[in-house]
Amino acid sequence: MAAAYGIEGYCRDLTRLIGPDTPAEKCVEIARERCASMLKRGLDLRDEFKVVVPGQYSRNLVHRDPRGLFVVIALLWKPETASAIHDHTTWGVMGTYESAIECTNYDRVDDGSTPGMAQVREREVIPSGEGNVEIVLPPRVDIHRMRNPTKRRTITIHTYGREVDACNVYDPATCRMGTVSLRYANRPGEIPGASRIG
Numbered sequence: 001m002a003a004a005y006g007i008e009g010y011c012r013d014l015t016r017l018i019g020p021d022t023p024a025e026k027c028v029e030i031a032r033e034r035c036a037s038m039l040k041r042g043l044d045l046r047d048e049f050k051v052v053v054p055g056q057y058s059r060n061l062v063h064r065d066p067r068g069l070f071v072v073i074a075l076l077w078k079p080e081t082a083s084a085i086h087d088h089t090t091w092g093v094m095g096t097y098e099s100a101i102e103c104t105n106y107d108r109v110d111d112g113s114t115p116g117m118a119q120v121r122e123r124e125v126i127p128s129g130e131g132n133v134e135i136v137l138p139p140r141v142d143i144h145r146m147r148n149p150t151k152r153r154t155i156t157i158h159t160y161g162r163e164v165d166a167c168n169v170y171d172p173a174t175c176r177m178g179t180v181s182l183r184y185a186n187r188p189g190e191i192p193g194a195s196r197i198g
């Protein structure tokens with residue numbers, strides 16, 4: 001039987017394959033392929049990365065590259081919940097580990113001239129089942145919403161090209177844009193700043 005390929009192997013490969021000069025397009029390509037391989041080869045996510053806090057979803061820090069080139073996060077989604085529409089302003093890959101997730105991508109359609117305001121329009125809805133890996137790659141693919149459409153818990157494994165301690169959020173109804181600080185459920189108190197906007 002082939003040796004299991006889990007989080008450690010995945011992070012080791014990304015450390016080896018991603019350097020400070022690796023273009024974002026290449027980082028996405030590498031992380032997407034490696035993440036798909038990890039999901040296919042029987043990832044067994046440890047309980048230390050499954051900490052749940054109040055709210056729609058819980059973010060667990062899995063690995064922080066000491067060079068600051070990427071982070072790996074496990075997200076636990078409660079049944080039938082969704083994130084706000086948000087961005088990360090960095091490359092990212094999102095692999096579905098347990099159950100299913102739906103990723104809706106948006107285009108920003110205003111000219112950005114009014115501070116605090118942004119108009120976004122839905123572009124596409126991408127359903128993702130177990131083993132699937134989706135990507136974000138600014139500027140073309142950045143603003144999105146993730147939703148657990150199922151009646152079960154969903155777990156997704158995200159890799160981003162930087163520490164995502166805050167992100168922009170977008171409200172299509174009011175065209176208002178805000179900022180949310182993000183924390184890790186399994187690292188309470190590590191990153192200051194509680195969530196200010198849903």
Ligand SMILES: [Fe+2]
Nearest residue numbers: 086088144146
């Ligand atoms: Fe996201």
